[in-house]
Structure formats: structure tokens, C-alpha cells
Amino acid sequence: MTVWIINGPNLNMLGIREPEIYGKETLADLERFCRAAGAACGAAVEFFQSNHEGELVTMIQQALGRADGIVINPAAYTHTSVAILDALKAVALPAVEVHLSDVSRREEFRRVSYSSLGCRKVIAGKGFEGYREAIGWLTKLTEEEIPKEKAKRNL
Numbered sequence: 135m136t137v138w139i140i141n142g143p144n145l146n147m148l149g150i151r152e153p154e155i156y157g158k159e160t161l162a163d164l165e166r167f168c169r170a171a172g173a174a175c176g177a178a179v180e181f182f183q184s185n186h187e188g189e190l191v192t193m194i195q196q197a198l199g200r201a202d203g204i205v206i207n208p209a210a211y212t213h214t215s216v217a218i219l220d221a222l223k224a225v226a227l228p229a230v231e232v233h234l235s236d237v238s239r240r241e242e243f244r245r246v247s248y249s250s251l252g253c254r255k256v257i258a259g260k261g262f263e264g265y266r267e268a269i270g271w272l273t274k275l276t277e278e279e280i281p282k283e284k285a286k287r288n289l
């Protein structure tokens with residue numbers, strides 16, 4: 135089981151940017167946290183971050199055939215990007231959208247999420263824990279779905 139964790143713009147500034155909202159820990163801390171969370175449930179984790187919408191689209195496309203599931207925090211592109219939504223729909227891998235902050239309790243524009251329409255689940259406002267929950271959820275889903283798929287195809 136392999137989970138790709140894809141992070142969008144400004145998440146490389148974690149620890150510096152608005153610590154009252156995003157906390158004092160850095161992106162490197164988040165990567166360590168996700169690797170440990172993956173190891174605890176037997177999942178291999180690949181961890182990415184980009185400030186560029188097109189690069190995020192390419193990463194999602196490259197997950198096809200390489201990842202069993204995607205955890206994505208598209209950051210500001212959540213609220214604007216049809217391209218990221220289309221990429222998630224194109225690969226059709228199980229995906230979970232994660233936000234460190236509770237986007238439902240912030241500015242009005244953060245309540246709109248295009249990318250969530252290509253995701254099976256959204257977790258917001260739980261900080262790093264949201265990533266752990268997403269990895270665990272995908273691991274469980276994959277463990278349940280793979281045997282069902284195999285049964286369907288008589289494998």
C-alpha cells in the first residue's frame with residue numbers, strides 16, 4: 135500500500151506563515167509525521183509539495199499506477215482550481231482532502247472547494263492529525279476494496 139501526499143502552495147512556509155493558524159511546526163516536521171503515521175499502518179508514504187498548480191496536476195497524474203491512494207492539501211488552489219479537480223477525477227484514485235485549519239470557520243471564500251469534488255473525504259481543522267486520519271482511512275479502504283475487486287474479477 136502506497137500513499138502519495140501532495141501539498142500545495144505556501145505549505146513550504148509552515149512554521150513561518152501565520153503560526154496562530156497553522157502552528158509552529160515546519161513542512162519537514164509534517165513529512166516526518168506522515169512517514170511515521172504511514173509506517174504505523176503499514177503504508178509507504180511519498181511526500182510532495184509545490185507552489186505551482188501545473189506541477190500539482192502533473193504529480194496527481196503521475197500517481198496513477200504508482201499510488202494506491204492520495205492525500206492532498208491543495209492549499210489555496212482548493213478554492214480555485216478546476217485543473218486539480220479534473221486531474222483527481224482523471225486518475226480516479228481514492229483521495230482525501232486535508233486542511234490544517236478549519237476552513238469552514240474562516241473567510242467565506244475558503245468554504246468553496248473544487249478539489250473536494252474529486253475526493254472521497256475531507257478532513258479539516260485537525261492540524262497534522264488530519265493527515266494521520268487520512269492515511270489511516272485510505273489504508274483501511276484499500277484493504278477492504280482490493281479483496282472485493284479481486285473477487286469481482288475472479289482473481
Ligand code: DQA
Nearest residue numbers: 144207209210233234235244
Ligand atoms: C489550507 C487552507 C487554505 O484555505 C489555505 O489557502 C492554505 C492552507 C489549510 O491547510 O488549512 O494555504 O489548505
